[in-house]
Amino acid sequence: MIDIERLSATQAQPLLAALCDVLQGCVADGASVGFIDASDRAAIERFWQDKIYSLASGDNQLLVAYQQGVIVATVMVGFSAMPNGRHRAEISKLLVHPRARRQGIARRLMQQAEQLAAEQGKTLLVLDTRSGDVATDLYLSMDWQIAGSIPMYAESTEGVLDATTVMFKLLR
């Protein structure tokens, strides 16, 4: 059974290690999610610590999926702080630990992330994802559209410069 919860900064702080485990597991598996070296736990901890601080402002929101009481997946919804972008939200850090994949967890997290953004009046969602990754199929199946791709955008865990695909979804 999968439970999805939105975490405040206070709720997320004691779960820092669990959040790092998910991100570290994905990087070790070769995911293109900002990090190259999965063994650099300190960098991964700094990343999540910054994100946890940012939850307090409300500009970022964090959803996590629990399986048997353990966090196995995350997604973040980031709201633009600029006055001309108040209608917009960015989806990031959709991460499912390799041992929890292909059970529909990412799809459920995305549904809830979209619902959360819609409830807060957002009408445009954006994200980017490594070109060719299976995540693109998930987004396309949820009515996201491809805006375009940028070559040589991010270095992979294998040292290759991969393209990224920029996607968007209009919420009605």
Ligand SMILES: CC(C)(COP(=O)(O)OP(=O)(O)OC[C@H]1O[C@@H](n2cnc3c(N)ncnc32)[C@H](O)[C@@H]1OP(=O)(O)O)[C@@H](O)C(=O)NCCC(=O)NCCS
């Ligand atoms: C992409 C990712 C989030 C998918 O998580 P998941 O929980 O396994 O995905 P789901 O089970 O919800 O599958 C949703 C859809 O994604 C696609 N998909 C997911 N894994 C796939 C795979 N191994 N092969 C082909 N399609 C796949 C399918 O379209 C699937 O729909 P279907 O089950 O109806 O065929 C996960 O593989 C992951 O964390 N990858 C590394 C991090 C990453 O790349 N995140 C995206 C950053 S933008």
